[in-house]
Amino acid sequence: MRRYFLRKIVVYTVTFIVAVTVDWAIPHLMPGNPVLTLMGRIQIQDPQTAQNMYHHYMRAFNLDLPLWKQYWYFWVSLFHGDLGTSIVQFPAPVSSIIVHAVPYTLALLIPATLLSWYAGNKVGALAARRKVLDNSALPVGYALTATPYMWLAIILVFVFAVTLGWFPVGFAYDPTAVRGFTWSFISNLAYHWFLPFLSLFLVAFGGWAIGMRNMIIYELESDYAHYLESLGAPQKLVRKYAFRNAVLPQVTGLALALGAILAGALATEIVFSYPGLGYQIYRAITNEDYFVIQGIFLFIIIGILVANFIVDIVYLVIDPRTRVGMEGGRT
Amino acid sequence: MTTAPVAGPADSAPPSVPAAAKQLTTTQETLYFALRNRKLVFGASVTIALLAFAIVGPLIARHGPLDYTGHLSWAPTTRYGHWFGTTLLGQDVFAQFATGLRLAFLVGVVGGGIAAVIAMLIGFTAGYRGGALDEFLNMITNIVLVIPTFALLLVIAAYLQVRSVLVEAVLIGITSWPWAARAVRAQTFSLVSRDFVDMARLSGRSQMQIIFTEIAPNMSSYLFMMFILLFGGAVLIAATLDFIGLGPSGTISLGMMMQLSVQNAALQLHLWWWFLPPGIAIAMLVGSLYVMNVGLDEVFNPKLREM
Numbered sequence: 001m002r003r004y005f006l007r008k009i010v011v012y013t014v015t016f017i018v019a020v021t022v023d024w025a026i027p028h029l030m031p032g033n034p035v036l037t038l039m040g041r042i043q044i045q046d047p048q049t050a051q052n053m054y055h056h057y058m059r060a061f062n063l064d065l066p067l068w069k070q071y072w073y074f075w076v077s078l079f080h081g082d083l084g085t086s087i088v089q090f091p092a093p094v095s096s097i098i099v100h101a102v103p104y105t106l107a108l109l110i111p112a113t114l115l116s117w118y119a120g121n122k123v124g125a126l127a128a129r130r131k132v133l134d135n136s137a138l139p140v141g142y143a144l145t146a147t148p149y150m151w152l153a154i155i156l157v158f159v160f161a162v163t164l165g166w167f168p169v170g171f172a173y174d175p176t177a178v179r180g181f182t183w184s185f186i187s188n189l190a191y192h193w194f195l196p197f198l199s200l201f202l203v204a205f206g207g208w209a210i211g212m213r214n215m216i217i218y219e220l221e222s223d224y225a226h227y228l229e230s231l232g233a234p235q236k237l238v239r240k241y242a243f244r245n246a247v248l249p250q251v252t253g254l255a256l257a258l259g260a261i262l263a264g265a266l267a268t269e270i271v272f273s274y275p276g277l278g279y280q281i282y283r284a285i286t287n288e289d290y291f292v293i294q295g296i297f298l299f300i301i302i303g304i305l306v307a308n309f310i311v312d313i314v315y316l317v318i319d320p321r322t323r324v325g326m327e328g329g330r331t
Numbered sequence: 332m333t334t335a336p337v338a339g340p341a342d343s344a345p346p347s348v349p350a351a352a353k354q355l356t357t358t359q360e361t362l363y364f365a366l367r368n369r370k371l372v373f374g375a376s377v378t379i380a381l382l383a384f385a386i387v388g389p390l391i392a393r394h395g396p397l398d399y400t401g402h403l404s405w406a407p408t409t410r411y412g413h414w415f416g417t418t419l420l421g422q423d424v425f426a427q428f429a430t431g432l433r434l435a436f437l438v439g440v441v442g443g444g445i446a447a448v449i450a451m452l453i454g455f456t457a458g459y460r461g462g463a464l465d466e467f468l469n470m471i472t473n474i475v476l477v478i479p480t481f482a483l484l485l486v487i488a489a490y491l492q493v494r495s496v497l498v499e500a501v502l503i504g505i506t507s508w509p510w511a512a513r514a515v516r517a518q519t520f521s522l523v524s525r526d527f528v529d530m531a532r533l534s535g536r537s538q539m540q541i542i543f544t545e546i547a548p549n550m551s552s553y554l555f556m557m558f559i560l561l562f563g564g565a566v567l568i569a570a571t572l573d574f575i576g577l578g579p580s581g582t583i584s585l586g587m588m589m590q591l592s593v594q595n596a597a598l599q600l601h602l603w604w605w606f607l608p609p610g611i612a613i614a615m616l617v618g619s620l621y622v623m624n625v626g627l628d629e630v631f632n633p634k635l636r637e638m
Contacts, residue, residue, distance in 0.1 A: 015474045030490045146618030148570045151610030158598045259479030267571050285489055285576045293489045300482045
């Protein structure tokens with residue numbers, strides 16, 4: 001068990017270092033001086049202001065220092081929670097932009113991921129080897145999981161918001177709503193939250209259902225299942241055991257799928273103009289606000305690492321093999 | 332997925348030696364099950380139909396995908412060859428759709444292909460050699476696996492001033508191989524200890540020869556299915572990247588069509604012919620690939636066939 005955790009921590013630490021290094025290196029690897037590119041985009045007329053801006057950026061990037069020092073300062077400022085300053089939303093620091101956006105993203109991501117995982121596994125397990133259910137659930141599941149997240153979001157907006165008018169077209173709350181911890185504001189938030197949540201949920205659900213369905217078929221055809229059947233165990237019991245074994249790879253899959261679901265959440269937010277990380281990234285990309293993009297990347301890495309670690313702990317609880325030191329499942 | 336003693340004649344990893352005499356019958360049998368498998372036939376036909384469209388579509392389009400025809404927001408019509416209508420800005424949706432579909436195939440083949448090659452290189456080496464090299468490659472795989480591909484692509488693509496479809500495909504390829512490398516490694520691992528590999532080793536053949544003549548052919552169906560999944564994944568990732576605004580410059584992709592339609596309020600203006608086709612195409616392509624994959628799995632692995 002200690003070995004298990006030690007391995008994980010080593011991998012995550014190295015991953016973090018690699019990710020930060022890549023994040024730092026990308027702007028340096030690209031041709032051209034990023035500051036000049038930025039200056040060109042802003043188009044300041046007054047030479048004095050331009051000069052000041054140039055120096056400000058050179059200092060902000062630490063571009064006047066030798067490379068190793070630049071790298072070192074990147075780490076120092078990272079540990080001070082300093083991710084730079086947004087150019088478009090000047091003078092807002094990137095960290096505060098992230099802090100304001102994260103709750104919205106998490107509010108979509110966490111419920112959609114957990115609920116789709118749970119529901120998908122249940123439905124997938126039910127559908128496996130049951131002719132009628134399988135024939136209806138399987139095509140639906142494949143259609144859902146093959147659908148690009150943003151496209152399902154577009155369809156939901158078009159049908160339920162634009163055409164039927166049941167839900168708002170976008171944003172996290174009405175611009176006229178009074179913000180506060182009141183029932184009316186919270187219900188307003190929930191009302192705006194539902195469609196983006198639903199579109200994320202549906203696509204992810206399809207993937208989980210398919211995964212579980214295929215996994216359970218493997219399990220039902222395995223030796224222990226056949227043995228149990230030959231002993232005369234009821235089908236329900238065999239399925240129960242198969243499910244418990246099939247759920248293990250699905251937990252691993254949860255860690256692997258996080259990146260894809262996150263990408264989906266970012267794209268979904270853009271469709272709904274939902275003010276989470278995805279929307280901020282979109283704004284940053286259309287305005288070439290590089291600090292924001294880099295900052296959000298680092299934040300996402302940290303989030304993914306934490307999520308992976310949680311999955312590891314869950315795995316430890318549900319798979320006894322990892323506890324007794326056998327190399328089960330995830331290594 | 333242990334090999335049970337009751338394994339059928341075409342198990343996922345059939346012993347190679349006795350197969351020689353029955354070669355024809357095994358192939359025939361595989362073909363028989365392949366043609367009888369509804370999932371495989373359905374998936375393959377849809378994919379081929381889309382491929383045909385991607386090849387022919389741009390040739391029969393009457394307008395360039397980025398040309399402004401001056402016919403603003405037309406619903407689908409036969410006039411002027413606007414079979415899929417036009418956008419708010421007067422561009423022909425059919426031409427954009429056909430071009431986008433072609434690019435989707437390009438990204439899928441190149442991105443999925445590169446990912447598959449890297450996955451095989453790493454998977455075969457790690458699985459065959461084992462030991463410290465395996466540990467090292469495993470570490471690299473785990474690191475790339477944990478780093479969210481999409482976020483990484485986002486940063487790289489954002490810094491590229493001029494983006495091409497090929498660069499996008501290559502980037503997707505070099506970031507999306509880890510799960511496949513793991514799968515190949517695991518499969519190789521289970522084959523390495525088999526008798527026929529020992530025999531090959533005793534006969535003094537080189538490592539490369541053993542990997543490519545003994546191990547790879549025995550998991551060829553598996554590798555093919557892996558490529559299909561990587562193909563589909565690359566198409567989806569590219570669509571999402573393009574949608575976020577990091578699409579290739581100077582052309583149009585399915586993801587960019589969706590982005591532009593959202594940006595130009597096509598939803599509010601009810602220009603459904605603009606945003607429906609790109610999503611339908613991606614869902615159909617990726618979905619049919621997935622369905623084909625399950626079909627192949629059933630063909631090659633008799634245990635999974637429905638009774």
